[in-house]
Amino acid sequence: MRLRIQRATWPHNALILTDTPHPDCPDCDGVGGAQRHYGDDETGEYAGTDWEPCHCWNEHRRWTLLPVPRRPRWLRRRGSRDPWGPAGYSDEPPF
Template identity: 55%
Template sequence: MLRLRLQVIGCPRRALALTDTPRPNCLDCQGAGGIARDYGHPETGEYEGTDWEFCPCWTAWALPLIPLPRRLWRTPPGGYSNEPPF
């Protein structure tokens, strides 16, 4: 059963997308959507990284619906002032 939600994605451009949600009562992943497995070097046993295994209760997909406008951060003419606004 699909549990749909809206999410903002950023690849290749920011957009509003429809995605699936992991089951919150899943016994395998406890609602996280996957299980993180740490692994180490076979000889020294030192930590090398983490693999993420997706849980069967969730499929990682996103259907982009509408693109979002780009953010324009502009400095006002003359720069910012530290004077009170009154």
């Protein structure tokens, strides 16, 4: 098992400990699986892609280490409708 720390945002902000694919796996080359493209049976046109996970990795093996609290409203970035912009100043002339 090769573990790493990640930041998860769904269903809530948290730091999680998760498994990673084996970097020297001959089947997936360390990616963790393979994409398989498939087409429509009648027309043969592209219809989608399936993801087949490799045996060297379990993508569902994860543990929550620490829930991360939300920022207070007064610390959040201002939206795009703010006339002063994200940096706190305006490039418009004062008159």
